[in-house]
Structures are given as C-alpha cells and as structure tokens.
C-alpha cells in the first residue's frame with residue numbers, strides 16, 4: 001500500500017481585496033471583493049511506506065498548504081488524496097492516530113506546561129495503553145536526551161531543546177508517517193545534526209515514512225532519498241536526492257574566520273570570493289573538489305577560528321531546474337522531424 005497517494009490536488013484561496021484608507025475599509029466591509037490565489041495546482045504524487053521524501057520549493061510555493069491538506073487541516077478545492085488509505089479531510093480524526101506532525105514555526109506542545117505533562121496529555125489523546133506509553137516515553141527521553149528539560153515549562157526551553165521535545169512528542173504514538181515542516185529552522189549546526197540523526201533512526205528502525213520540507217539542503221542530503229520540488233503550486237522535479245546532489249547541489253560556500261591572515265588560497269575546483277585579513281570566502285565546485293578534502297586542506301594550512309558551510313539558496317536551485325528543463329525541451333524540439 002502507498003503511504004500517500006495524491007491526484008490532481010489543488011487549493012485556491014479566496015483573498016479579500018481592500019483598498020487603502022478608511023473608505024477602502026468601509027467598502028470592503030459593505031461590499032467585499034475577492035481575488036483568487038491558486039496555492040496548489042493539480043499535484044500528483046505517490047509516496048511509498050518507509051520512504052524519506054524532501055518536499056521542496058521557495059517561499060510561497062505551496063508546501064505548507066499541501067501538508068495541511070494531507071494532514072486534514074485544509075479541504076482542497078479539487079483532486080483526491082489518500083494517506084494510509086484514508087481521505088485526510090474526511091477522516092481526519094482516524095488519520096491522526098497514525099500520523100505525526102512537526103511545524104518548526106509553531107509549537108504543538110502546551111506552552112506553559114513542562115514536556116512531561118504534554119507527553120502525558122498526548123498519551124490520553126492517542127488513547128495509548130499505560131505500559132506501552134511508559135516504555136515508549138522513556139525510550140524517547142533516552143534517545144532524545146530530554147531528561148534535563150522534562151520538568152521545565154516549554155516556554156523556558158531553548159529552540160533546540162524545544163524541537164527535540166516536539167519531535168519526541170510527534171513520535172509518541174508510533175506514527176507511520178511524520179510530516180516535518182522546517183524541523184531544523186533556526187537551530188545551530190550541532191542540534192541540527194542531532195535532530196537529523198534521530199529522524200534517520202526512526203526511519204530505519206521503525207520504517208516511519210518521512211515527509212519533510214526544509215530550506216536547508218543539509219536536511220535534504222542527509223535525510224532524504226527522494227526530492228520533489230514545487231514552484232507556484234506545481235511539481236517541477238521529482239527525482240533521487242543523489243542525482244539532485246550531482247546535478248543541482250554542486251556548489252557550496254565556505255566562510256572562514258582565521259586567527260591571522262594566511263597565504264593566498266589555492267585549490268582545484270575552489271574559487272576565492274574574498275580573502276581580506278583573517279576573513280575568507282570560498283566557492284567550492286563539489287563535483288571537482290570534495291568538501292572534506294577542501295576542509296582538510298584549510299585546517300592544515302590556516303589557523304581557523306570559525307567556519308560555516310552554506311548550500312546554494314533554493315531560488316538558485318529552482319533557476320537551474322528551469323534552465324535544465326528548457327534545455328531538454330529545446331533539444332527535444334530540435335530532434336523532432
């Protein structure tokens with residue numbers, strides 16, 4: 001059985017138009033005018049049980065709207081979807097027992113309660129058997145290293161501590177699918193890494209299907225096997241992450257702060273964008289120069305105080321996809337008799 005099956009899924013919002021000023025407010029109150037916003041346009045998608053899918057796109061592409069329809073929060077304007085054999089917006093309550101969701105920008109935990117109390121409440125909502133709940137809870141506390149935060153109100157936790165609690169809470173009822181909307185947003189490198197490891201573990205040990213949106217290419221590379229890219233509500237690419245990495249994620253930027261200025265940087269496949277005093281910015285063509293080799297070269301030649309590695313922005317990846325797509329279409333047209 002497919003974990004998720006989507007056919008022609010669409011969502012159009014009616015957006016109220018309002019002219020500026022007091023007259024505009026009065027007019028929109030008495031005679032409201034609406035315009036249509038097509039957020040998702042006829043998406044087709046199939047996800048197998050146990051798959052790890054990255055659902056990508058720039059801001060406003062329609063990712064959250066799609067997740068909201070797949071979790072039953074929103075009714076679509078058209079099309080059909082089945083999640084674990086259920087229609088999400090018609091059988092939302094039944095589906096809730098089998099899926100988990102984490103929205104990086106919005107907490108699912110009770111803000112004024114400590115995580116332990118949220119876990120307890122959730123165990124009641126999901127009607128978990130007491131013995132199952134205790135063993136699952138304790139296992140998650142151990143894996144996610146939550147012991148020090150269990151009794152602190154969620155509002156007093158750091159973002160990284162809270163996110164670990166959020167993901168643990170979403171996994172409490174052993175969901176078959178987790179929807180993760182920007183689970184690592186705003187986190188530092190170490191916490192991001194920990195969260196990725198935990199999600200990977202859940203996928204490999206429990207076969208949990210992962211449906212992930214992220215602007216962080218690191219999440220995609222390290223967590224997902226397949227990537228679906230949407231833009232303006234339409235799927236523009238559906239392929240393996242390995243291939244995507246080879247063809248689209250071929251450039252990384254390394255920013256360095258050195259203890260003291262060093263010799264001019266030279267390495268095949270690396271372009272020096274800036275080298276001024278102790279600051280250095282490098283663009284790495286990863287097909288030619290492996291990032292590990294470049295870092296090893298840096299560490300052996302310079303005294304590094306701070307280092308960050310950035311992936312190309314999503315907008316740049318989308319531009320590449322369109323460029324590639326139109327090149328393929330031109331080639332097809334050229335070969336047509």
Ligand SMILES: Nc1ncnc2c1ncn2[C@@H]1O[C@H](COP(=O)(O)OP(=O)(O)OP(=O)(O)O)[C@@H](O)[C@H]1O
Pocket residue numbers: 013014015037038039057058059060061062063064065066
């Ligand atoms: N409730 C709503 N009413 C009107 N328009 C909406 C509503 N929700 C979303 N939209 C619009 O639909 C489009 C898609 O929004 P959505 O939140 O799904 O994008 P997204 O890909 O998740 O973006 P981001 O990466 O910024 O979170 C946007 O243009 C947005 O303004």
